[in-house]
Amino acid sequence: MSENIYVGVDLGGTAIKVGICNEEGHLLQKYEGPTETAKGVDTVIDNIEKYVRHIVEESPYSWDQLAGVGAGFAGFTNIREGIIILAPNVGFKDVPIRALLEERLGKPVKIDNDANVAALGEAWSGAGRxxxxxxxxxxxxxxxxxxxxxxxxxxxxxxxxxxxxxxxxxxxxxxxxxxxxxxxxxxxxxxxxxxxxxxxxxxxxxxxxxxxxxxxxxxxxxxxxxxxxxxxxxxxxxxxxxxxxxxxxxxxxxxxxxxxxxxxxxxxxxxxxxxxxxxxxxxxxxxxxxxxxxxxxxxxxxxxxxxxxxxxxxxx
Amino acid sequence: MSENIYVGVDLGGTAIKVGICNEEGHLLQKYEGPTETAKGVDTVIDNIEKYVRHIVEESPYSWDQLAGVGAGFAGFTNIREGIIILAPNVGFKDVPIRALLEERLGKPVKIDNDANVAALGEAWSGAGRxxxxxxxxxxxxxxxxxxxxxxxxxxxxxxxxxxxxxxxxxxxxxxxxxxxxxxxxxxxxxxxxxxxxxxxxxxxxxxxxxxxxxxxxxxxxxxxxxxxxxxxxxxxxxxxxxxxxxxxxxxxxxxxxxxxxxxxxxxxxxxxxxxxxxxxxxxxxxxxxxxxxxxxxxxxxxxxxxxxxxxxxxxx
The missing domain is CATH 3.30.420.40 (ATPase, nucleotide binding domain)
Incomplete structure (x- = not known):
């Protein structure tokens, strides 16, 4: 199993869902944990890191095979800069989430809003295959x-x-x-x-x-x-x-x-x-x-x- | 002047307009002649070839510099196959214009409808630069x-x-x-x-x-x-x-x-x-x-x- 894998993060107000996909868009494994929105931005970021590391550790894949992490959430983003401008359901405002996660994970990170991400999921490996x-x-x-x-x-x-x-x-x-x-x-x-x-x-x-x-x-x-x-x-x-x-x-x-x-x-x-x-x-x-x-x-x-x-x- | 040039053809019911553009989309030279729609498809194709050859001959560019010819017209097309399905104003029906022109000119040819071609012109070197x-x-x-x-x-x-x-x-x-x-x-x-x-x-x-x-x-x-x-x-x-x-x-x-x-x-x-x-x-x-x-x-x-x-x- 030398193929690349990608972890997707669905950041919601209550739960953070993470999943491992291969290059063909097959969802190989998934996991979710609480967002803990009330504890503030740092805890939420901690949790994202924790769940991403956890799902890869529990999987048959190595950390080296992880080629990138993507995250989607409801709100306004600056996609190019990787900043969440406003995501009310997780209490994020002007959070440079890409830079924060890239530093913690040592992997390339991309973000987008939930509607775009859901559309891409369907197009890649759902009804739009x-x-x-x-x-x-x-x-x-x-x-x-x-x-x-x-x-x-x-x-x-x-x-x-x-x-x-x-x-x-x-x-x-x-x-x-x-x-x-x-x-x-x-x-x-x-x-x-x-x-x-x-x-x-x-x-x-x-x-x-x-x-x-x-x-x-x-x-x-x-x-x-x-x-x-x-x-x-x-x-x-x-x-x-x-x-x-x-x-x-x-x-x-x-x-x-x-x-x-x-x-x-x-x-x-x-x-x-x-x-x-x-x-x-x-x-x-x-x-x-x-x-x-x-x-x-x-x-x-x-x-x-x-x-x-x-x-x-x-x-x- | 070793740069590539491209000739565009605007096929209308009355006149065929041709123009030479460089790779930046600057219109360097133009010429037009009658379509002669009434004389039938072969004459119209003859005329396109004639005007394309003419404008390059009259220009400071060599035929070798001509990297491709494009043609736009009003009507229905099969763009991938290069076929004009129906272009009433020039009396074309199921004419494989790309193949015909490529054989005569010995150059790659692409076609599209007039609205798309006009949009591309504006985007490339007009109001949408x-x-x-x-x-x-x-x-x-x-x-x-x-x-x-x-x-x-x-x-x-x-x-x-x-x-x-x-x-x-x-x-x-x-x-x-x-x-x-x-x-x-x-x-x-x-x-x-x-x-x-x-x-x-x-x-x-x-x-x-x-x-x-x-x-x-x-x-x-x-x-x-x-x-x-x-x-x-x-x-x-x-x-x-x-x-x-x-x-x-x-x-x-x-x-x-x-x-x-x-x-x-x-x-x-x-x-x-x-x-x-x-x-x-x-x-x-x-x-x-x-x-x-x-x-x-x-x-x-x-x-x-x-x-x-x-x-x-x-x-x-």
Whole structure:
């Protein structure tokens, strides 16, 4: 076993996940431990070092085989300089994480944000294996995105490419304001937050729906109700799917990707979401731009972050 | 003068333009002759060969210095195979132009469509000089586009990337059907055709406008009337600008380009168009996605085609 290995780090507010990948993007081993965010930046960095050393020690690979470490996290980064500008869930502000980790580990380190890293994970060894150009949506609390061009993360001018949640898709008359300040962003309707909001609005205005009897509505309850035939829930899921499909039609006109990969909690809705998204995309996209294009669920689930982070040295 | 040169060919229905560029994208010499479309494919190919040989012979460069020939034209292509699938304005259908020209010239040949080639010309040595990632709109009879990623043309999965005219931007209630079959495409409002249609509609329904006295309305008349203060014309120009800016907000969320470059006949409207486009883009785009982003007119005018075609060997 003389091959190179890469360790990916998925830095979350509660847990730090680490994983070993080989050069083909296969996840060989994984491990996780607490972040201990409350103890401050130094402890978090200590923990990252500890878990990275631990997983390699427990593996059949030697430390010398470790060719690089990658880390992904939710927040704003200066990728070129390797600085986390702001990562609220781990309390990092202007932390030169690349330099800190390179000094401790003696290995090259790369960082990127969670949406890009997840996209790379899927492109490298998930639903986008073998695809040169694809676009990944992560439908969670918000809507994140990552653009893969020629197998690599495409960053854009200010490192802001793939902000798919902020494509404006909802017409003025029914648009609400997004957290970014603009009106009608995709994120306002196709995120878990958007779905929950639509469900609560429906209950509040007295629509006849089984959701009225749910104490605390999460996106999953809306999908379950829709699957059980609740018409209000179906309307909400269709609305989330409609605007997702509409945004994809716009992305297709710009990038003509080979595949759209949809991950994140909302994607777990399954066929009830995907069938509608595919139908809307087919309806709203000129035929040459949809020829051969696939819309598929992400495959790696929670592992996309560590796999993509491990891939930063080869694919960014 | 031992440097390499490249000849670009801009194949139009009436004229074939050829130009010599050096490796930095400077247009050193140009020449044009009639296409003679009516005489058939063989004559057109003969003419391309003749004009390419002629311009090199008349130049201070030797035939040996010619490192490659590129050709751009309006129509559908199979870029990898070098085949013009359909180019109505020169009557080409399934013409293996790359193979034909390589045999006649004994030089490597590359082809691409006019919008991509114009985008590359601007990126290489026009308004996008020094810019890694930019998006070019060509506002003519239709709305074409080209995406430049890392200095090169980005083709997409089926070679259809940059179909910016087919981003749907007009809300349902006021959308009309586009030639592509979809509703509300950018091309229906921000092309010369769209502007003329809006002007004719205004005249027909009796709006009070100086355009009512224009015999045959072209886009230029609408811009001239707007500059002279005609309120109907101003409304039409603003509408074209609004949807162009709206489409750019969507493109920015996907690609976060450094620059938008606007060329084609409609871009000649100048400030009256650009000021409004910039204002709309600023209003509809989240702040981080517009930071440092420039919206600028194309610089090469009719030369963009030959320059970009010459650049195909270095930048595609």
């Amino acid at each position: 073998g695809v040169e150009n694809c676009v990944c949506y992560t439908l969670g609390t918000g809507v994140g995105g990552g653009i893969i061009v020629n197998g690599k993360i495409y960053q854009g001018f200010g490192g802001m490419a793939g902000e798919l949640g902020h494509i404006s898709v909802v017409p003025d008359l029914e648009a609400i304001q997004c957290g970014c300040g603009e009106m009608g962003c995709l994120e306002t309707v196709s995120s878990a937050t958007g779905i929950i909001r639509m469900a609560k609005d429906a209950v509040e205005r007295g629509d006849r729906t089984s959701l009225a009897h749910v104490e605390s509505i999460a996106a999953k309850e809306v999908f379950d109700a829709a699957k059980a035939g609740d018409e209000v829930a179906i309307r909400i899921v269709n609305r989330a799917a409609y605007y997702l499909g509409k945004s994809m039609a716009a992305v297709a006109a710009v990038l003509n990707p080979e595949a759209f990969i949809i991950g994140g909690g909302v994607s777990k809705a399954g066929d009830i979401l995907f069938n509608e998204v595919r139908a809307v995309f087919a309806k709203l996209t000129p035929e040459p731009l949809q020829r051969g294009v696939r819309i598929v669920p992400a495959e790696l689930g929670n592992d996309a972050g560590v796999v993509g982070a491990a891939g930063l040295h080869l694919r960014s | 020094g810019v890694e990632n930019c998006v070019c709109y060509t506002l003519g009879t239709g709305v074409g586009g080209g995406i430049i990623v890392n200095g090169k043309i980005y083709q997409g999965f089926g070679g259809m990337a940059g179909e910016l005219g087919h981003i749907s931007v007009v809300p349902d209630l006021e959308a009309i059907q586009c030639g592509c079959g979809e509703m509300g495409c950018l091309e229906t409002v921000s092309s010369a055709t769209g502007i003329i249609r809006m002007a004719k509609d205004a005249v027909e329904r009796g709006d009070r406008t100086s355009l009512a006295h224009v015999e045959s309305i072209a886009a230029k008349e609408v811009f001239d009337a707007a500059k002279a203060g005609d309120e109907v014309a101003i409304r039409i120009v603003n509408r074209a600008a609004y949807y162009l800016g709206k489409s750019m907000a969507a493109v920015a969320a996907v690609l976060n380009p450094e620059a938008f470059i606007i060329g084609g006949g409609v871009s000649k409207a100048g400030d009256i168009l650009f000021n409004e486009v910039r204002a709309v883009f600023a209003k509809l785009t989240p702040e981080p996605l517009q930071r440092g982003v420039r919206i600028v007119p194309a610089e090469l005018g009719n030369d963009a085609g030959v320059v970009g075609a010459a650049g195909l060997h270095l930048r595609s």
